[in-house]
Structures are given as C-alpha cells and as structure tokens.
Amino acid sequence: MPATGHVGRYAPSPTGDLHLGNLRTALAAWLAARSSLGSLLLRMDDLDPDRVRPESAAAQMKDLRALGIDWDGAPIWQGTRFARYDAALRRLAELGRTYPCFCSRAEVRAAASAPHGPGEEGAYPGTCARLAPAEGDRRVAAGEPHCIRVRANGATRSFVDQSLGSVSAIVDDFVVRRRDGVPAYNLATVVDDAEMGVTEVVRGADLASTTPRQLWLADTLDLPAPSFLHVSLVLGADGSRLAKRHGAVTLADLAAAGLGAVDVRDLLARSLGVEAADGAPPAALVAAFDRAAIPHADLRYEAIGDTVRLTPIS
Ligand SMILES: [Zn+2]
Structure with missing residues (x-):
C-alpha cells in the first residue's frame, strides 16, 4: 500500500x-487521494487555443461537484503558466537535449511507419536530429515553421504502474513545444506535477504510453516524478473510446434519461470495485475504496431501456 497523504x-x-x-477517472483520482488522507488538485489543461472552450471549465467543475468530488485550493490554469514551461524549455536547450524539427505532420506520419504505441503524435523517426546544428539555426533564423523536440537518443524508460504492472518503452524524440509555440502536454504535465508536489497520478490508461516520455523528461530536468495508477477505459458499444455519439454519456444527458448524479456516482463507484450501498455518501465510498480492488478490464458502456451498464470487457 502506498504511503498516506498523497x-x-x-x-x-x-x-x-x-x-x-x-x-x-476523476472519481478514482479523488478516492485515491482522499483515502490516503491526502489532497487533490484540479488543474485545467487549457493550453490548446484551438480546442479550448471557455464555458467548458465551469461545466466540468459543476459536474465534478455534483458527484461529490472536491479539490483543494483554487483550480490551476495551465494557460497562465507559460513562463514556467518556457523556463523548462530553456533548461533542456542548455543541456543540449532539444532540436528544432521542420517536418510537416504528413512527413512525420509517413516516416513513423512502425507503431511504437499510440503516443500523442506517433513515434518520431529522428529525421531532424541529424541536421547539422548550424543548418537548424539557419532555418530557425529564416523563420521556417518548426516545433521543438527532445533529443532522447533512443533512451528506454520503465515504471511499475499500480494497475498495469511493469511498463517499458523506448522514448522517441517527442515534441515539447508545438509549431504554434504552445508547450506540449508532456512538458507542461511534468513541470506542473513536480512544482505542485504531486506524488500520485491517477489517470486513464490511454495516457500510459506517455509515461515513459514524462519520466525521461523529469529525469533530464532533475525533477521528482510521481507514482502512477492508470485506470481502465470506458468504451462505446462499438469498442471505440466513449464519445457523445454513443448516447447519454454526460451527466446532463444521463439526468435527462432519469439517472441522477447519485445514481451515476453509485454506478462509477461500483465499476471501481467499491462495495457500498446505493446512495452511499462520498465519505462512505472513500472508506470502502481499495485501489487494489479496481478492476483492470476496460468497460463497455451500454444503455438498455432507461438503465446504463458498464460491463467489463473480457
Ligand atoms: Zn523533423
């Protein structure tokens, strides 16, 4: 069992x-933190100006509260923290661990034919790592569009996940600053988790493939890394990741279908292996939570009549 006070x-x-x-996943993160008598931070990943919808943050917080999920302190907005991420980028550059990449998305896709895992941009084959530094500098100075990649030199990172067990992967030269100047997810996550003293990350298993990259970054920047618990995913009836098109999947949709927030919390808690009576208050769920009891299998979302089921996929 992990130490208390995560x-x-x-x-x-x-x-x-x-x-x-x-x-x-949010309920799992909350149960894990609270059952360790620890704290939970809410951090809004609002870095992508093309995808962020300002009204979504308020709606998300309202839904979390409706389930009884609370957090400590004010929400943290990554969009206000660019200076921190830029400082980490400068540090990586000083260490000789970055280079500019001028490849287009299509070029990266074409070159990365070997699927090393579903990373956020696929494994990069290192094309621009072989450019002479003076050539890279010249093209940057000429204003050629580029992202910044790490120079990982084919490093491997392993970690022991509390749910998945031992995970090991080659770290590719992943992006730390996008072509549009936005700090990449992996960089912001590592900087923030370290600076905020995060000791345990509970998140969806779809992000497990990013963990070796994040551990490499933490090592390289000499930052502490948290432990990880990747929880299984909820999939639609067609086996793809849950989305709006699969039916009543948001709290508002479910309420309209007659399933209130407490019913949804019961359903989610049971799916996390929490044995508690229907309508049990949040504190009772915390008392009954055991991270070792979280089922490993992904779940299939099924709406049958006016009930919703989450069925383990064997
Ligand atoms: Zn490139």
Missing part, C-alpha cells in the same frame, strides 16, 4: 463536457 490531481482539458469515462 498529493493527487485531476487534469481535464476544458474542451467539452466530461463523459462517463472522464468522470470515472
């Missing part, structure tokens, strides 16, 4: 309504 965090992107899978 600092956890839930870090949604305010790009739309939270669906059952997001809410389940």
Whole structure:
C-alpha cells in the first residue's frame, strides 16, 4: 500500500463536457487521494487555443461537484503558466537535449511507419536530429515553421504502474513545444506535477504510453516524478473510446434519461470495485475504496431501456 497523504490531481482539458469515462477517472483520482488522507488538485489543461472552450471549465467543475468530488485550493490554469514551461524549455536547450524539427505532420506520419504505441503524435523517426546544428539555426533564423523536440537518443524508460504492472518503452524524440509555440502536454504535465508536489497520478490508461516520455523528461530536468495508477477505459458499444455519439454519456444527458448524479456516482463507484450501498455518501465510498480492488478490464458502456451498464470487457 502506498504511503498516506498523497498529493493527487485531476487534469481535464476544458474542451467539452466530461463523459462517463472522464468522470470515472476523476472519481478514482479523488478516492485515491482522499483515502490516503491526502489532497487533490484540479488543474485545467487549457493550453490548446484551438480546442479550448471557455464555458467548458465551469461545466466540468459543476459536474465534478455534483458527484461529490472536491479539490483543494483554487483550480490551476495551465494557460497562465507559460513562463514556467518556457523556463523548462530553456533548461533542456542548455543541456543540449532539444532540436528544432521542420517536418510537416504528413512527413512525420509517413516516416513513423512502425507503431511504437499510440503516443500523442506517433513515434518520431529522428529525421531532424541529424541536421547539422548550424543548418537548424539557419532555418530557425529564416523563420521556417518548426516545433521543438527532445533529443532522447533512443533512451528506454520503465515504471511499475499500480494497475498495469511493469511498463517499458523506448522514448522517441517527442515534441515539447508545438509549431504554434504552445508547450506540449508532456512538458507542461511534468513541470506542473513536480512544482505542485504531486506524488500520485491517477489517470486513464490511454495516457500510459506517455509515461515513459514524462519520466525521461523529469529525469533530464532533475525533477521528482510521481507514482502512477492508470485506470481502465470506458468504451462505446462499438469498442471505440466513449464519445457523445454513443448516447447519454454526460451527466446532463444521463439526468435527462432519469439517472441522477447519485445514481451515476453509485454506478462509477461500483465499476471501481467499491462495495457500498446505493446512495452511499462520498465519505462512505472513500472508506470502502481499495485501489487494489479496481478492476483492470476496460468497460463497455451500454444503455438498455432507461438503465446504463458498464460491463467489463473480457
Ligand atoms: Zn523533423
């Protein structure tokens, strides 16, 4: 069992309504933090100006509160923290661990034929790592569009996940600053988790493939890294990641279908292996929570009549 007093965090992107899978992960993060007598931070990943919808953050917080999920302190907005991420980028550059990449998305896709895992931009084959530094500098100075990548030199990182067990992956030269100047998810996450003293990250298993990259970054920047618990995903009936088109998947949709917030909390808590009576208050769920009892299987969302089921996929 982990030590008591974890600092956890839930870090949604305010790009739309939270669906059952997001809410389940949030509940897991909250239960893990509270059951350790620790704290939970709410961090809004509002870095992507193309996708963020300002009204989404308020709606997400309202939904979390409706489920009894609370957090400590004010929400943290990554969009206000660019100076921190820029400082980390400068540090990486000083260490000789970055280079500019001029490849287009299509070029990266074409070159990255070997699927090393579903990373956010696919494994990068290192094309621009081989450019002479003077050539890179010249093209940057000429104003050629580019992102910034890490120079990982094919490093491997392993970690022991509390749910997935041992995970090991080659770290590719992933993006730390996008072509549009926005700090990349992996960089912002590592900087923030370290600076905010996060000791345990509970998040969806779809992000497990980013963890070796984040551990490499933390090592390289000499920052502490948290422990990880990746929880399984909720999938639609067609086996793809849950989305609006699968039916009543948001709290508002579910309420319209006759399933109130407490019913949804019961459903999600049961799916996390929490044995408690229907309508149990949040404190009772915390008391009954055992992270070792979280089922490992992904769940299939099924709406049958006016009930919703989350069925383990064997
Ligand atoms: Zn490139």
